[in-house]
Amino acid sequence: MEQKDLSKKPATAFASPRFCNVGNFMRMQRFDSAEGLDFAIYGIPFDTASSYRSGARFGPQGIRNISVMMKTNNPVHEVNILDYLKGADLGDVNVVPGYIHPTYERIEEFTSSIIQHDCLPIALGGDHSVTLGELRAIAKKHGPVSLVHFDSHADINDEVFGEKYNHGTPFRRAIEEGLIDPHKSIQIGMRGSLYDAGEFKLAASLGLTLIPTHQVREMGLPAVIELIKKTVGDNKAFLTFDIDFVDPAYAPATGTPEVGGYTSYEAISLIRGISDLNYVGFDIVEVAPIYDHAEVTSLLAANLVFEFISGLALQRKNKSE
Template identity: 50%
Template sequence: MPKRYAPVSGLESPRFAGIRTFARLPYVRDLDGVDVAIVGVPFDTGVTYRVGARFGPAAVREMSAMLRTYHPSLDVDVYEVLSVIDYGDLPVVPGYIEDSYERIESGLRPLFDRDIVPLVIGGDHSITLAELRAVARRYGPVGFVQFDSHTDTWDEYWGKKYTHGTPFRRAVEEGLIDTRRAIQVGMRGSLYGPEDLDQSRALGFEVWTTDDMRRTGLGAVSEAIRRRLGRGPVFVSFDIDFLDPAYAPGTGTPEVGGFTTREAQELLRGLVGVDVVAADVVEVLPAHDVSGITALAAGNVLFELLAVLAVNRRTSTVT
């Protein structure tokens, strides 16, 4: 019988006990029998304002202990369908972004070689470029949905091309994203000028600001996301500052007027049927968190993604 990895039950062992892994999953480096791997990338020297997201993976793991196995809204027991592990953290080089990119990409390669879906905990948003390089090596240019308050398509900061504000311009330039199947949702906050949004559109992204989303409604936004992504492999990137600072104060560049955790859940559940091959949750900064609510939100974003993957797998097995 093939291996199947699942969390330790809170009915068998108290949730405050044991070494912290995501959702109390086993820490495993053997990839046999694995469908999904939780991967930490504790790198934050791509930030332009507040550092500290290097501690994000540890904080999210700590606050994920209360996550159980069954998702009632999607009616799926995640670990009856998926074999999931915590793969630990990938090696990075603090202060050296391009060296870290090489290590992140090579660290993810064994997962993609086995068609294992990585769910990455950042770290700042600069790491997503390395992830996309690894994804594109396996799948070619992929569809892309970004939940964020910033487009992260600026050309440079202080003459530097690699920061957490530039990864998706670089990704388009490198041919990692199929921009015909790419969408950014949640953009808000003050800008340097109108060109800040126009530059994303010029690169080929469909862009939904928070104002657009409020006027249209989340149901219509979910439909627009699915329509834009279409068929084929998709990368999902969730910057925790998509949420309003009331729900996610622990982040590097907070913007007011954002979304609730409940609204984020609704949008993520709208990804059922989308071929998600990799995803990340980034920019959790524990030093500015309040009672761990940002890390708790990030852990639940990952659980929503796991549930989507489980429903998709169950449906494909049935059909």
């Protein structure tokens, strides 16, 4: 098999215009396998399980398109991500539009193909239902992991429209299937009106720590960051970020927007603040570019992915010093 050049870095805007892009995240190389990589970007363009606006199937494409704006140096962490990590874009999972269970099988298979090479998977969704397929693959490799969940919704419904599998149910199923350890998991940012007034208490009954937005504001972000670290500890962690965590003034392009959320900077600060957790996976979901203006939502999503990768690079840098 032809050997890939893992040292090749993305073209810079000084040598190649940003609009000369073949559709890869940050103009990284497109690989067919995760072998030899530290992290792999892949898309899950599925939105059949969304309950209001559809369009998140175009999220991976939208995030990749604007990710050409990202450069490889993170000045806050003082790290060049590709000096310490090898990464590539593996393309998209061939989902089955309209059929969630066959799609879950394909997500699990694709994610497993990354994990088997001891490579960290980074998925671009898709609606939030896709995370269940990722977690099935993650748990087969690592056992129950800690879930670090940024969202305006808890996604712990038992059913939506009488169905067990929907973007509002993945973490209820993940607990039932033993994919996550709820006692070492945390949900942050829930807000807005509810059908079930006891939803936050339901999270507690399932063993989850849930910090709704009004409590986040009372605590302050530094205290929330410390609570996340305390809850997860040294446990292996999967970070899932629903873009509707951010206020629609900053991220309008999402399926179920909720007002009263967070700024772009606050979202980035939170990811930076928990960069030292023991991560085994990450996804960002619910970006629906059709509702965007000036690509601001997709741009934020690309930056959040970059910040997550920067944290991985910082961990590697610290270990090497």
